[in-house]
Amino acid sequence: MVDDFENFRMSIKGMVRGFGVEHIDTANNGDDAINKCNSESYDIVLCDFNMGDGKNGQQVLEDLRQSKRLKTSSIFILITAETSKDIVMGAREYQPDCYIAKPITKASLQKRLDGLIAQREDLLPITNEIDLENLPKAISLCLLELKKGGRYQGWCFKTLAGLYYDTGDYVHAQKIYEDILGRREICWARIGLGKVQLGQQNYDAAIATLQKVIEENPEQMEAYDYLATALEKKGRKKEAQSTLQKAVNLSPRTIPRQQHLGELAQINQDIEAAAQAWRATVKFGTNSVYEKPDNYLNLSRCLSDLSEGDLTEKGKSYAKEALQTLGKATKRFEDNKEIQLNALMIETRVHAGQKNEAASKKSMARVESLVKQNELGIEAGLEMAHTLYAMNESERAEKLLHSLADKYGSDQGVMNRIEELLDEPVNLQNKIKARELNRKGISLFEQGKLGDAVTTFKEALEVTPRHPALNLNLVQVLMKAMDTQGMNFEWLRMAKTCLDNVAHIPPQHRQFKRYQHLVSKLSQIKS
Amino acid sequence: MKSLAKKPDFAMVMASAVHDMKNSLSMLLHSLETIVEELPPEMRGSGKMATLQYEAERVNNDLIQLLGIYRLQDQSLGVHVEEHYVSDFLDEQVVRYELLFNARNIDMQVDCDRDLVGYFDRDLIAGILNNTLTNAARYTQDKIALRAFERDGWLVIEIDDNGRGYPKAMLDAPGEIQKGIDFDTGSTSLGLYFASQVAYLHQQAGKQGFIELENGGEWGGGVFRIALP
Known part of the structure; x- marks a missing residue:
């Protein structure tokens, strides 16, 4: 039982003791709870969402599930005081097994726990296999449970799709998500579909799916992460950044x-x-x-x-x-x-x-x-x-x-x-400045404004004097100028200096071949 | 001093006040339960205890509606539709009022298939059912039925009682606040307004949830019905 408010901790403790729970530990903050989970294996964790400045209940859950300090078969209950779940749902990569809203009465808590424990018992064969990382076995048990019919169909479909995804069987995972979405728009299924599309490297489809999720459920944080990854894979890194920023x-x-x-x-x-x-x-x-x-x-x-x-x-x-x-x-x-x-x-x-x-x-x-x-x-x-x-x-x-x-x-x-x-062994502001000047120089060159191009590249080289591509660009402009306007000793000297500036690059450098080529071309002009 | 004269954000103030009040209500209701347990059995069914619980639940319902209606106007009331086991859900609501029903000799029946699953926002629908149950407890003679079933792809939840039924104005326009709020019966029509709005926010494949009121049912009393697609 985790809550920063002692009265509340004690009152919940009293309630669950009344239900016959024998071993109850309490913690007054998230870190304490996580430490206790290190040394004990709890069947049920009841945790308040809002615990002052410390970790909130969602973070405690995330930490416990991520580090596997809490088993799949263990129950995590998040206690909230807000009427609507927006605030809580804000960060739900990991979902609690249930939310309980305050005020909590003994009778309603008992009903809720009875239901959760019954479900845990019924599904224990499956969750045990998941805890043992025995995913194929868990899959076959899920399929068996589905054949039985009954109330756990939804849970089984969701778990099964997740297991297929985890084992890399994207085709089966996709089929389940699409079947579910064919009947009803369900957010986790839509996100699941996006994840599968991402896994299949079908990035455009993943982007479209996940954008739809976010449009309709802007609080679904998981969707932003997958969307950012898909955008990144497509090289749309600025959009990926702004997605994560949101x-x-x-x-x-x-x-x-x-x-x-x-x-x-x-x-x-x-x-x-x-x-x-x-x-x-x-x-x-x-x-x-x-x-x-x-x-x-x-x-x-x-x-x-x-x-x-x-x-x-x-x-x-x-x-x-x-x-x-x-x-x-x-x-x-x-x-x-x-x-x-x-x-x-x-x-x-x-x-x-x-x-x-x-x-x-x-x-x-x-x-x-x-x-x-x-x-x-x-x-x-x-x-x-x-x-x-x-x-x-x-x-x-x-x-x-x-x-x-x-x-x-x-x-x-x-x-x-x-x-x-x-x-570009210079600081960032200068890097950016040099790159802009380089771009400008190239465009001037393409427009045939050779004199302006020379000035611009020279300006860029004042910032990053030994930048290979920049130096070689200037050499090319100078050679083109000499080609069309005739020999010019000052330009020749300048080109020579530029090539000297690049002499430090190793043969593995991607400008090395171009460098060698220009060196030999320049020596032809000189001769 | 100018910079200090910043107006407090009403939504923030209300949210934190509601948060605090719900903590207080938790403690209050729990203390009440503990006191009841400490009482000799013959005093446990005392009407005064039931009244205490009833009023505390009403305050809680009002808080939910208050925040909910504010957020409806603010258009920030999001519904979080998830799959739920309906029979477990109904049991949990009813159990809150055990003390009250016992004290008033009300026979409470729940009728729902154990395997029935529904898709809805748990907290919002719980708020509506709690409000309806507290009202039913007030107006019924001695019977309340809570039942849920599936009909043509809709999840239907009904609350039936054997009281006098709903007044005509309410039957004609359930969920509408027509002439402002009547403060004698205010809480009821506000509750129905909230219920109809929440039902409407449950949408699926072009269909919207709705509420219905009628008089009759099994015992001739009021019937409250919410249907969710």
Whole structure:
């Protein structure tokens, strides 16, 4: 029995004792309840929804089910005081076995519990198999129960479809969902259909299905998550981000969703939004199953990016928050050397970004005392390179990236990240500025305005002087100009400088072939 | 001081007040149950205890309606239709009034197939049934029947009693508030208004739920009927 209100706890305890329940434990907050579930295996959990500042009942349920500290066969009852369930239903990835509205009387609670316990007993053979992860057996028992007819048909169809989905049998799952939807519009079946379509990589259909769910039931949080995933798969990453943004505005406490949002926003380079999402994972994740070092580190990375080179009050406060977050991370994951190392590197960057050279050198020295550069794995290596750039040690950074490319370059995903650092080792605002100028330059080139294109690319190169694609673009414009307007020594010199700027890229780099091609073409022009 | 003069959001104030009152009602009703258990058996059926319970339930019903009607106007009253076992659901409602029915010697019958499932918003329909049951308890002579069945794809729930039946004005226009609220009988017509609105919010395949009132039934008293698609 979980409630923050002692009188209420005692009164419910008294009631269930009156029903003959022998072993009753109480907890006055969600964390306490979760801890108790670690050491005991409860058959029934009664939990209040609204427990002040702590975890709410829905989060307790989520935590227990997610971590499997509560069995499928155990009953979770959510007690609510609101007339309508909107507030409660806000975050229901995991559904309680029943909602009971206050005021609760002994007689009505007993009726409710009797019904739930009878159902639990009847369905125990099936839920036991699910708890044992014996899904095929659970499926055949569900089918048997369905043949019997009776009141558990609905439960069986829903469970069966979920089991088919979990075992990857999308065809059967889809058939059940479609049959149910053919009779009546039922939200879980519609979401189930969307999930199946997503599983079958039928992304357009999934998007349409899930958009319909959200349109009709804006409080169905699960639908936003699947919709965002489907949009992401289609490369519609901005829409995916705004879908998740809507969901977290409605229900900010779901941590996996905030993590997903943080990752997406980072990909979309919306660092403010990413910081906000990671901030929420830290705030709401403490002491939960979702508390991960990456929550802290990603928040610090975003804050470091936001504060880099910004010496105003705003920049300073980002830097301060970053250092505080890193402090928390190193304390909470004291024994994890890798986390300590990553945290120190980010700390180095934060100091460097605030032009605090002494502090930045000091933490870099601690990094170097922890690990030798040639022993760095790929993740720590990239973090290190990023940090070296922030300290203006470009040569060391490039050397490190080259050795990482040699070791890990066969993985395209890793290579992309190495390239991104090599190409644009500057802060985010400048990255965005350089990209815009690059786009503008290309369009001027296409319109044949070669002089303007040259000026624009040159302006972009002031921001990211060693960006390979930019340098090579400018070389091409210059060669085209010389082709049509005749030889020009200043342009030739400029093209030569551009190619020198790109000489640092490793052979695995995607601009390498183009680079070689342009080098040979330029030497032809010169000769 | 200007910044302090912000108007409180009425919906928030009401929601939190209702929340608080429901906690109080929980404690009140539970204390009442405990007291009844501590009483010698001959005093348990006392009319005063029943009155206490009856009035507390009425306050609870009023709170549900108050919040519900506010949210109807605000168009934020969402229905959460889920599958429910109807017979369990009806038993749970009736059991709230056991004390009252016993004290007033009312014979309460529930008639429903154990395997009948229905699709509806549990809390909203429970609010309607509770309101109707408290009214039936007030107007019946000594009999109430609560029954549910399926008819042509509709879930029908009926409450029958052997009282004098509904006044004519109510029979003609169930669920309508025509000349404002009559404060002598106000609670009843407000309850029916809420019931008809909630029924209407239950929609399926182009069909909408509705309520009906009639006099007659098995015993010639009032019949309240809610049909959900």
